[in-house]
Amino acid sequence: MTDNPLIQLAQAAHAWQTRDVPVAVEHDTRRAVLDWFGSMLPGCLEGPAVALSHAVASEQGQGAAVSYVDGQRGSARHAALLNGTASHTAEFDDIFRDGGYHPGSPTISAALAVAQAEGASADAFRRAVIGGYEVGCRIAMALQPSHYRDWHITATVGTMGAAVSTAMIKGCTAEQIGNSIAIASSFAGGHQENLQGKGQTKPLHCGHAAEAGVLAGLAAAAGVTGSRDSLHADHGYAAASSDTTGNWGMALAGLGDWTPISRMTFKNHGCCGHIFPTLDGLRVLQAQHAFGPADIDGIEVEGYGPTASICDRLDVTTPQDARFSVQYCVAALLYMGAVRLAAFTPEALARADLRAFMPKVRVTEDPEIAAAYPSRRQARLRVTLKDGSVLKHFQPTRKGDPDDPLTDAELVAKFDELAGLAVTQDDAARLRRCVMATDELPGSVPLHPANQSAA
Structure with a gap:
């Protein structure tokens, strides 16, 4: 067997074109697609995708791929x-x-658009999603944790996952799939300042990754080639964007035995995942001791690197800021009972009680917890109550992680909540049935906005 990681990954993705898909893996793939729709539909109402749809309206053109943002058909890239x-x-x-890494945003966005444009089957679409996750997730493992210091890994590696899914739907050979990865590695970008800083660029990272991945996959299908050493060479992608030429031994371990789409985390909170252990730990303490925000004198949160470097922020002026603030999300959980979309409305952001509570939350990095990152996402909490008592809790994982997964019922409830904001109940129910229980390519017709009746 070759020791070239690009070739190994391309061969693994190609194998998903014809190998048996275990029932459990197919179900996991359907769950990922349903979660993508639920996560995507609220973004069609407001935010950068809406503005972007106006900016690129002249590019809609002819095609069968559905943009749910503008409700139009057009090219797969659009x-x-x-x-x-x-x-x-x-x-x-x-x-x-x-x-x-968030594989769904770039990978499923690309795979579904290309499948619709090509008239591909639902089976081909799901196989492409599995292969795109296989490659993207394993490249992400090879680059982390140093890649994340300067780069938004979903923006970068997502381009390669999208390229693989595109190439697979186009029926590419293993060599062509490898070329799609190589080409995509030259398109991959998205730095941390546009993740952590002000502005609305972060979601565009995933849109660009999906579009650039489609371009890379189409180019490879048309015969364009790239360097087979693009991932691991001294001047390759890993060397250019991390501290090494890639931890490929770890990333490729178990290739062919397990596939990443069966080890996904589905979010239970509408904020940065680095905040989840804190929120889950607070829920445990509240269930045990029945305290409310008025009882709290202070909260100390000890987490891993990004918990402190990215999410320790008191300066919150926008929903994007709030979603990356431990202080804001803790206050929202305590006062509103959940950190879902309602926590990031203008009304919630303006609440004086949330703002007054935020300075009570202190965030630091714990060396032991940091050493377990990224394979473990943990937090240690110390809640001091006004009566002088101190409550302590170690949160070893996050609700939604593979070792504490969302049930199908919980995942469906999340989808219904999010999709119901954007489309009619009939469309949401029809889409859910299509994704989870039929062999039809999902979402092949535009959906009706929630304030309109289904035609």
């Missing part, structure tokens, strides 16, 4: 760009924990 941007706006998209 639909992937808009749907990919929308799917990362509400911050509810899935996570591959071991890579710190």
Whole structure:
């Protein structure tokens, strides 16, 4: 067997074209697609995808791919760009924990757009999603954790996952799939300042990754080639974007034995995943001791690197800021009972009680917890009550992670909540049935806005 990671990954993706798909893997894939739709649809209502749809309206053109943002059919690249941007706006998209990576936004956005454009079957679409997750998630493992210091890994590696899914739907050979990865590695971008800083660029990272991945996959299908050493060479992608030429031994371990789409985290909170252990731990303490925000004198949160470096923020002026603030999300959980979309409305952001509580939350990095990142996402909490008592809790995982997964019922409830904001109940129910229980390509017709009656 070759020791070239690009070739190994391309061969693994190609194998998913014809190998038996275990029933459990197919079900996991359907769950990922349903979660993508639920995460994507609220982003069609407001945010950068809406503005972007006006900016690129002249590019709609002819095609069968559906952009759910503008309700129009057009090219696969156009639909992937808009749907990919929308799917990362509400911050509810899935996570591959071991890579710190959101594969669904770029991969499914690309795969569905190309499948619709090509008239592909639902089976071919799901296989392309599995293969795109296989490659993207394993590349993410090889680059982390140092890649994340400067780069938004969903923006970068997502381009390669999208390219693979595109190439697979186009029926590419393993060599062509490898070329799609190589080409995509030159398109991959998206830095941390546009993740952590002000502005609305972060969701565009995923839209661009989906669109650029489609371009890379189409180019490879047409015969364009790239360097077979693009991932691991001294001047390759890993060396250019991380501290090494890639931890490929770890990333490729178990290739062919397990596939990443069966190890996904589905978000239970509408904020940055680095905040989840804190929120889950607070829920445990509240269930045990029945305290409310008025009883609390202070909260100390000890987490891993990004908990402190990205999510320790008191300066919150926008929904994007709030979704990346431990202080805001803790206050929202305590006062509103949940950190879902309602926590990030203008009315919630203006609440004086949430603002007054935020300075009570202190965030630091714990070396032991940091050493377990990214394979473990943990937090240690210390809640001091006004009566002087101190409550302590260690949260070893997150609700929604593979070791504490959302049930099908919980995942469906999340989808119904999010989709119901954007489309009619009939459309939401029809889409859910299509994704989870039929062999039809989902979402092949535009959906009706929630304030309209289904035609």
